[in-house]
Amino acid sequence: MRLGAASLERVEEQRFPVSLTAMTQDEAFLERQARSLPPGFLDGAARTFQFSSHSWVLRVDGLVVVVDPCTGNGRRLGQAPAFNDLDTPYLERLAAAGAPADEVDVVFCTHLHHDHCGWNVTFQDGRWVPTFPNAVYLFVEEEFHRWDPASPAQHANSFNPNVFDHCVRPVVEAGLAKVVSLPYQVSPSLTIESATGHTVGHAMLRLASEGMRAYFTGDAFHHPIQFSRPELHLPGCDDLASAIETRRRLVRRLRDEGAFVMPAHFPAPHYGRLGLDGDEVRFLPGGAE
Known part of the structure; x- marks a missing residue:
């Protein structure tokens, strides 16, 4: 798709069902919200949605940018069995999307x-x-x-074992890491901004190009029902109160700007904008060129 001068691709690693009852058991609310959504957002019988694990690839301002490069193959992750022992052609898919690994300029993890x-x-x-x-x-x-692990701010998380030593330290040792404070201007069209709560340093990437705006929101949202009820959540937030406030703030901003939201785990079509149905905020899937 294109947004302003930017071109965007989505590169999938995997997908699997996740229970929506972990967020809410309000059946009437779920049915009402699901009416305008494609089937992947609610399996009526199982009360699940399709959890898509994917990256976004942007080309803008002469850069190739990968946002949230998924899990990787051959890992064992304790309490996250759906991510264990993967063997996916993720890098081949990335190359097919026009972003072979050696041509990527920027990697950003929300x-x-x-x-x-x-x-x-x-x-x-x-x-x-x-x-x-x-x-x-x-x-x-x-x-x-x-x-x-060397920082006083570090604390354990059984969902996410060894992430720094495996996924961050080798990048630092290779001289490829840049640790930034927020907000951070990546390029004329791209800015990293705070979206704290899901983790204490959770952030998002803002795209502003030729009057078009989009927010790559990582795990600020896992499902569209959170646009209408920001207090709903999947387990695992570092600071739930901050995560809820971040969602409220983002809902206002997305609506005020008419911006696209590009989450990390929504099923097809994976992105959209926000509208109103009476007093309820609704997710309007798709809509870009």
């Missing part, structure tokens, strides 16, 4: 959960090495220190 930074590295000759040898990897300072 946060450092394994399914957003795993392909930062690949396992070669008994060690983890950077996947994108010619890229600068942008890490938000607060998020970087939240996972660094």
